Amino acid sequence: MALTLEEIAAHPALHRCIRVQAQAMNQTYEMNPRLASVFATQQRWLMAHIGLALHFRREPDDYRKELTAARFLDAIRQNSVASRNTADAFVKEMLHYGFIEYVPTAQDGRIRPMQPAAASLEPVTLWLMAHLQTLDGLDGANRLALFLARPDALAMLQPRIADGLLSSNPVREPKQTFSLFTWLNNGGVVMDWLISGVDPEHAGLDRIPTGVVSIGDFAKWLKLSRTHLARKLRAAEDLGSVGWLGQRGQSVMWVSRDFYGEYMAAQAVKLAIMDAAFTETFGSTAAR
Numbered sequence: 001m002a003l004t005l006e007e008i009a010a011h012p013a014l015h016r017c018i019r020v021q022a023q024a025m026n027q028t029y030e031m032n033p034r035l036a037s038v039f040a041t042q043q044r045w046l047m048a049h050i051g052l053a054l055h056f057r058r059e060p061d062d063y064r065k066e067l068t069a070a071r072f073l074d075a076i077r078q079n080s081v082a083s084r085n086t087a088d089a090f091v092k093e094m095l096h097y098g099f100i101e102y103v104p105t106a107q108d109g110r111i112r113p114m115q116p117a118a119a120s121l122e123p124v125t126l127w128l129m130a131h132l133q134t135l136d137g138l139d140g141a142n143r144l145a146l147f148l149a150r151p152d153a154l155a156m157l158q159p160r161i162a163d164g165l166l167s168s169n170p171v172r173e174p175k176q177t178f179s180l181f182t183w184l185n186n187g188g189v190v191m192d193w194l195i196s197g198v199d200p201e202h203a204g205l206d207r208i209p210t211g212v213v214s215i216g217d218f219a220k221w222l223k224l225s226r227t228h229l230a231r232k233l234r235a236a237e238d239l240g241s242v243g244w245l246g247q248r249g250q251s252v253m254w255v256s257r258d259f260y261g262e263y264m265a266a267q268a269v270k271l272a273i274m275d276a277a278f279t280e281t282f283g284s285t286a287a288r
Contacts, residue, residue, distance in 0.1 A: 002279040003139060005272040009265065015200035017137040018267050022196035024130040028123050029189050033223050035123055036189070038099060042174070042182035046081045046166065047090050051100070052124065053159040055115055066103070066113035079166050125154055128161075131274050134267075143278055150282075157281050164273035171269060177241040178262045180232065186222050190229070193218070194242075194255055195263055207243065208260050212253040 008014065029036045039045040051072055059065040069091050076087040091114075094100040099120045103113040132143040147153045165171050174182055181187035197211025212218050215233065219226040230249075236242045241259040245252045255263075 001284055002275040003135065003272065005268055008138065008271050008275075009268040011138045013138055014264065014268070015203050017134045018264060019196060019198060019200055020137070021130050021134045021267070022192040024133075025127070025189070025192040026196055028126045028130075029186075029192075032119075032123065034097065035099065035120065037186070038094070038120070039123075039188065040185045041187060043082055043086070044090065045188070046079075047076060047087060048124075049158070049162040049165060050075050050079060050081065051094075052116065053162040056155040056159050058113075064111065066105075066111070067115060068111055068113055072114075081166075121154065124158065128154065128157065128274075131271060132278070135271055135275050135278075143275075143282075146282055147278075153282075157277060160277035160280055161274055164277055165270070168269060168273060170266070171273070174266060175262045177236055177239055177259045178266055180236055180239070180241075185228075186224060187232075189222060190232075191263055193222070194253070195260070198255070198260065203260060204257070206257050207245070207254040208257065209245065210253050210255060213251065215249045 037044075038048050051067065054071055054075060055067040058067055069088070072091060073084055073087050076082050077084065081087075082090070091100075095102075095114075098117055100114050100116050103115050105111070105113055129144060129147065132147055135141065136143050147157070150156070173179075178191070181191050194210045194212060198208055202208050215230050216226055219229045222229065233242060236259070241256050243254050243256075244250075245254055
């Protein structure tokens, strides 16, 4: 039986497990920042999940049900994720950088099936593995081992996760500060980096220290404009969500207890969706 949102949110090990998860996400980003940019904003993240779900649900014997630009644009419209122009630009960008590719076909020449390049699936797999490890850390189950033992696990599991994410109001309409960062390029990476430097023992403080000291170094690591990052951080400061223990930009940065709580709540929602999808796909993990 899957862990519920309430069970995850209240688990005493959640803060420790989420910090490890955030550190794993940082490592994935460092491996290939350009590829990680596919998921740079929440909108792009959801579009990528829609595209992957269409790919994994394709019917190879029916070329009309392959992943195509037309089917992708229609799915984006049905789920109200982005405008047609934004979705079309996303497809063209993915093709340009080789993250997706056209599939040769001897069928109807008017239909051009696409598929993700093999390298594009690696960060998705690592993302899934990090979250399954978090869930296992909460209840001692063996989701990650089961996932790794099944070569078809990603194809089976990802579409159900995509369905859950797209149908979740908390995912689609995040809270104030979390929303501020989800529309920033690499905003998810910004939040993961901040949280990865938080000592779980400090979670109850009003101002929780992070590992960030220099905006310039932070922006350089993120491959972001220092000015752009500073502007977003200033907006978060105006909300009382982040600040500095000393001189601005030259001392340890803190996050507010409310912002930290927003991040943890968002992770709990996502983990509950993923565990429900995992249980639906593979059955009970049992080993609790």
